[in-house]
Amino acid sequence: MKPLIIISPDERPSSDGRPYYYLKRSYSLALTRAGAVPVMAADPGSYEAYAEFADGLVLTDGVMFISPGRYGSAVDPKTGFTPFDYPVSPARDARELCLLKAFIDAKKPVLGIGRGMCLINALFGGTLRPSGSDGHPENLTHIMTADGTYAEKLWDRGLEGVVCCRDSIKDLGKGLYASAFDGSGSILGLGHEDLPVIGVMWHPEPLGTDLIMYSDNKEPGHAAPASKEETEAMRARAVTKEPDPSAPSDRGLEEGPADPLFSHFARLCAERSLHG
Amino acid sequence: MDKRPVIMIGWSSCLDDQFYSHGMMLLRAYELAVTVNGGIPLIPLEGSCADGYARLADGLILPGAQRETVVSAVSSQMKKVMSNRREAFHEDLLEAFLKAEKPVMGICEGCQKINCFLGGTLNVDLEKTCGVTHWNSGHEITCEKGSLIERLWGGTPVVNSFHNFAIEKPGEGIKITAVSPQGNAEAFEHERLPIYGFQFHPERMRGDEKLPADGADGDVIFKEFIRICSERKVTAR
Numbered sequence: 001m002k003p004l005i006i007i008s009p010d011e012r013p014s015s016d017g018r019p020y021y022y023l024k025r026s027y028s029l030a031l032t033r034a035g036a037v038p039v040m041a042a043d044p045g046s047y048e049a050y051a052e053f054a055d056g057l058v059l060t061d062g063v064m065f066i067s068p069g070r071y072g073s074a075v076d077p078k079t080g081f082t083p084f085d086y087p088v089s090p091a092r093d094a095r096e097l098c099l100l101k102a103f104i105d106a107k108k109p110v111l112g113i114g115r116g117m118c119l120i121n122a123l124f125g126g127t128l129r130p131s132g133s134d135g136h137p138e139n140l141t142h143i144m145t146a147d148g149t150y151a152e153k154l155w156d157r158g159l160e161g162v163v164c165c166r167d168s169i170k171d172l173g174k175g176l177y178a179s180a181f182d183g184s185g186s187i188l189g190l191g192h193e194d195l196p197v198i199g200v201m202w203h204p205e206p207l208g209t210d211l212i213m214y215s216d217n218k219e220p221g222h223a224a225p226a227s228k229e230e231t232e233a234m235r236a237r238a239v240t241k242e243p244d245p246s247a248p249s250d251r252g253l254e255e256g257p258a259d260p261l262f263s264h265f266a267r268l269c270a271e272r273s274l275h276g
Numbered sequence: 277m278d279k280r281p282v283i284m285i286g287w288s289s290c291l292d293d294q295f296y297s298h299g300m301m302l303l304r305a306y307e308l309a310v311t312v313n314g315g316i317p318l319i320p321l322e323g324s325c326a327d328g329y330a331r332l333a334d335g336l337i338l339p340g341a342q343r344e345t346v347v348s349a350v351s352s353q354m355k356k357v358m359s360n361r362r363e364a365f366h367e368d369l370l371e372a373f374l375k376a377e378k379p380v381m382g383i384c385e386g387c388q389k390i391n392c393f394l395g396g397t398l399n400v401d402l403e404k405t406c407g408v409t410h411w412n413s414g415h416e417i418t419c420e421k422g423s424l425i426e427r428l429w430g431g432t433p434v435v436n437s438f439h440n441f442a443i444e445k446p447g448e449g450i451k452i453t454a455v456s457p458q459g460n461a462e463a464f465e466h467e468r469l470p471i472y473g474f475q476f477h478p479e480r481m482r483g484d485e486k487l488p489a490d491g492a493d494g495d496v497i498f499k500e501f502i503r504i505c506s507e508r509k510v511t512a513r
Contacts, residue, residue: 002328004332007321014303019303019304020301021301021304022290022299023299023300023301023321024299032325037325039329040287040300040320040321041318042285042304042307043304045311046278046280046311046318049280053278053332238400238441239397239444249360250357250360250361251364
């Protein structure tokens with residue numbers, strides 16, 4: 001049986017102000033490609049139930065930074081605020097720390113990506129350095145693995161990865177070890193000595209699949225008004241909800257190659273699965 | 277062990293403003309309504325996993341369409357890809373849940389989707405044919421005696437309206453159980469299977485921002501659906 005893996009979404013206000021959960025498709029594709037069944041987490045009232053019946057948790061990256069209150073060191077001592085104009089989401093922090101704690105308590109596997117790795121570090125008492133402009137704004141970075149870790153097993157000496165998160169790890173939390181570094185010695189990957197918990201600062205999900213939609217239309221510009229014939233064809237299809245055959249298909253993306261990290265994580269989850 | 281039934285809620289398409297990436301979104305109103313009324317909400321993501329979702333979950337809710345994009349100008353091709361993908365995803369889910377004979381509830385576009393999946397058709401110009409707009413307005417509906425909606429809400433409850441389309445020809449096995457003053461379908465149930473459709477939004481007829489203020493209680497609908505899911509939950513997860 002395939003492992004069931006919970007993914008934690010981003011939370012945003014909609015155009016009419018109502019809150020919604022949002023998730024990039026590349027995360028669910030990455031897990032599907034690795035042979036898992038992905039689902040998105042919803043209400044915090046069910047987090048303990050999730051940790052009971054799901055086999056693993058993925059904490060995703062997102063546009064919101066971790067609020068400085070979670071780390072004394074991330075606050076500028078002079079101003080008491082973050083040194084950069086970061087959008088933060090204390091609500092998402094609180095929600096995800098609660099979800100993470102439920103999975104840690106159940107000793108279930110957890111994978112943190114970018115922001116997610118920073119949260120894992122926070123839960124175990126580590127600290128964060130907001131590196132801002134001198135961080136890794138969407139850079140292709142050379143990543144070096146640490147000897148004797150899962151990272152070395154997966155990528156040998158190193159790999160190239162896209163690092164977006166502008167926060168970086170200062171001190172690792174209790175029980176955590178570094179599994180990868182960049183050229184300047186910043187920690188880009190972590191693991192836990194006793195628990196199936198791993199984290200990376202780069203993006204192992206297939207980022208290209210998010211952008212593939214634009215292959216026919218690179219600039220998201222204003223659409224030309226539809227002709228009378230096009231409008232009529234659209235209406236005819238709407239009556240029975242027929243798909244539009246002229247749209248580029250995104251079917252079959254789940255057949256793509258699995259990233260070694262997601263395969264490793266799916267294996268960790270499957271080994272411990274209740275559904276097996 | 278948590279004994280509450282797991283209720284899956286389908287997503288809507290969404291385009292991310294910062295990375296221009298195509299994603300999935302769900303208004304929290306749906307999952308909050310499920311939680312408050314005794315279910316464990318969970319959001320399925322990939323159509324290729326639909327059978328797995330149907331095995332795990334005790335029921336499915338297909339929500340209304342929220343074509344959310346924070347990018348003001350999305351290319352027409354992109355819109356088509358997003359809409360096709362959602363349609364295909366919901367078809368995968370319906371196929372799996374109907375095969376497993378698990379309860380399904382459709383809200384607004386989700387209700388229309390179930391109807392089309394079972395071979396029905398839609399009126400795509402409601403305003404023209406019925407003479408009034410069904411957008412952001414409250415109105416009375418007339419429910420058929422003995423139907424689920426009549427048992428829950430009585431004969432003439434007041435509901436909200438956020439739709440431009442409506443069911444025209446009912447799909448196979450679908451029985452219309454409530455109509456608007458203009459005669460268009462407002463609710464249905466299936467003759468044989470635990471499948472229910474509501475053209476209005478019960479998730480917005482509850483809590484702090486109840487629409488309309490004098491409307492029926494949306495929680496009652498969710499509570500009953502979740503009760504049906506619980507009752508049919510035969511095997512332990």
